[in-house]
Amino acid sequence: MTDLMEKIVSLAKRRGFVYPACEIYGGFANSYSYGPYGTELRNNIKQLWWRTFVHHREDIVGLDGPILLHPKLWEASGHTTGFNDALVDCKACQKRFRADHLVEEATGQDLEGKLDEMSTALTKIKCPNCGKIDWTQAREFNMMFKTEMNNVSDEEIAEVYLRPETAGAIFVEYKNVLDSMRVKIPFGIAQIGKAFRNEIVAGNFIFRLREFEQMEIEYFISPDTKWEPLFDEWLTKQEEFVLALGADKKDLRHYEHPDDKRSHYSQKTVDIEYKFPFGFKELFGLAHRGDFDLTAHSKASGEKLEYFDQENNKRYVPHVLEPTFGVERSLLVALVAAYHEEEVKGETRVVMKFPKAIAPIQVAILPLSKKEELSSVARGIFDDLKTSLICEYDETQSIGKRYRRQDEIGTPYCVTVDFDSLEDKAVTVRDRDSMEQERVKIEELDGYLVGRYK
Numbered sequence: 020m021t022d023l024m025e026k027i028v029s030l031a032k033r034r035g036f037v038y039p040a041c042e043i044y045g046g047f048a049n050s051y052s053y054g055p056y057g058t059e060l061r062n063n064i065k066q067l068w069w070r071t072f073v074h075h076r077e078d079i080v081g082l083d084g085p086i087l088l089h090p091k092l093w094e095a096s097g098h099t100t101g102f103n104d105a106l107v108d109c110k111a112c113q114k115r116f117r118a119d120h121l122v123e124e125a126t127g128q129d130l131e132g133k134l135d136e137m138s139t140a141l142t143k144i145k146c147p148n149c150g151k152i153d154w155t156q157a158r159e160f161n162m163m164f165k166t167e168m169n170n171v172s173d174e175e176i177a178e179v180y181l182r183p184e185t186a187g188a189i190f191v192e193y194k195n196v197l198d199s200m201r202v203k204i205p206f207g208i209a210q211i212g213k214a215f216r217n218e219i220v221a222g223n224f225i226f227r228l229r230e231f232e233q234m235e236i237e238y239f240i241s242p243d244t245k246w247e248p249l250f251d252e253w254l255t256k257q258e259e260f261v262l263a264l265g266a267d268k269k270d271l272r273h274y275e276h277p278d279d280k281r282s283h284y285s286q287k288t289v290d291i292e293y294k295f296p297f298g299f300k301e302l303f304g305l306a307h308r309g310d311f312d313l314t315a316h317s318k319a320s321g322e323k324l325e326y327f328d329q330e331n332n333k334r335y336v337p338h339v340l341e342p343t344f345g346v347e348r349s350l351l352v353a354l355v356a357a358y359h360e361e362e363v364k365g366e367t368r369v370v371m372k373f374p375k376a377i378a379p380i381q382v383a384i385l386p387l388s389k390k391e392e393l394s395s396v397a398r399g400i401f402d403d404l405k406t407s408l409i410c411e412y413d414e415t416q417s418i419g420k421r422y423r424r425q426d427e428i429g430t431p432y433c434v435t436v437d438f439d440s441l442e443d444k445a446v447t448v449r450d451r452d453s454m455e456q457e458r459v460k461i462e463e464l465d466g467y468l469v470g471r472y473k
């Protein structure tokens with residue numbers, strides 16, 4: 020792990036953002052729990068996304084579909100046969116790897132989908148774990164998690180899958196949305212929710228997980244639309260969202276999938292890659308899925324999944340552009356971009372410079388001492404502010420330590436109530452980034468702070 024990643028992982032645990040899950044049982048296969056501040060940060064990221072793409076747009080509506088969906092959906096979408104990765108086992112140490120990743124790391128060759136060539140290349144590659152060369156053949160591994168469900172009608176047990184992407188739940192409700200809402204093409208359906216993939220190798224902290232959350236939009240367009248400008252527009256919108264997480268534009272780049280690497284459903288796919296501390300990696304994706312999904316579900320279900328264009332008296336199966344975003348990767352970008360170390364009076368100040376829209380705590384209220392005369396004023400301020408801003412009240416430890424703690428959780432403003440406050444009815448507001456302090460009248464505080472979050 021890089022030095023920076025180590026610092027971020029350590030801060031994330033120490034300050035209640037991300038914990039390795041089930042540590043009391045020795046941890047559990049790259050799964051993580053989000054602590055109090057991590058949960059706030061996640062929620063703020065999801066809210067920012069929902070506001071940006073659903074509330075602020077007239078052409079996109081929301082949906083919340085189930086995780087367990089009809090198994091026929093995954094047959095129709097091609098996931099039961101095609102949603103595979105290549106795995107290989109080391110016979111000497113029994114460790115399992117993604118075959119294509121091993122080959123790419125060792126030789127720079129991208130052999131995704133070419134099992135025989137991968138097996139040949141592996142005959143010259145040492146196991147990263149034990150150093151031996153003794154591989155099984157590379158073979159396909161389906162990444163969907165299977166589970167069983169009681170089939171109520173005939174008491175049989177049905178095999179079902181945890182959804183590997185949220186998109187499926189959107190396509191099967193296309194007709195319901197069309198029939199119940201006054202949507203007109205072009206329009207989108209957006210969803211935030213869990214997805215599950217039995218990744219062969221998870222890792223890089225919360226970058227690659229088996230259980231994660233996606234924020235996806237299926238944007239339905241006419242087959243006659245010139246889609247290229249719209250595709251570029253979506254890429255820009257996705258980039259703007261990354262910048263809103265605090266990222267720097269210079270840390271973003273695009274990767275267009277070549278023909279032989281694209282998913283089975285896609286006509287064009289571009290990944291937005293971010294420069295994580297472990298290198299440029301896929302953050303979000305944008306795919307032109309054509310009419311693949313609606314046509315496949317229409318054929319498999321027998322339902323017509325068309326659109327009637329009244330103006331032109333024309334029926335067609337819409338095409339779809341799919342901007343897709345990962346919640347955990349967004350959270351990781353927010354953590355990486357926010358992390359700063361600064362020298363202040365000979366000491367290192369660690370400060371998480373989250374953009375205000377996603378900071379887990381917006382205002383901390385800190386009475387200088389626990390004395391009743393100060394805490395009663397500070398509690399009154401907390402009660403006033405908590406209905407409009409996410410606030411935290413903290414009266415433990417020295418004020419210096421409390422500032423450091425708020426810096427590390429990225430609180431943009433600290434409000435200090437001191438003994439002068441009893442006389443001048445004012446408090447000190449400290450700005451996280453500049454560390455400048457300003458005296459503000461208590462009666463003007465709500466307007467002062469709320470104004471800064473508009």
Ligand code: GAP
Nearest residue numbers: 184186226227228231302303304343344345348
């Ligand atoms: N519906 C299209 C789709 O699922 P994808 O590129 O496989 O496309 C979309 O996934 C996004 O989901 C990725 O760009 C990434 O942000 C996130 N994602 C995918 N696999 C992930 C994993 N194993 N762990 C964390 N996030 C993941």
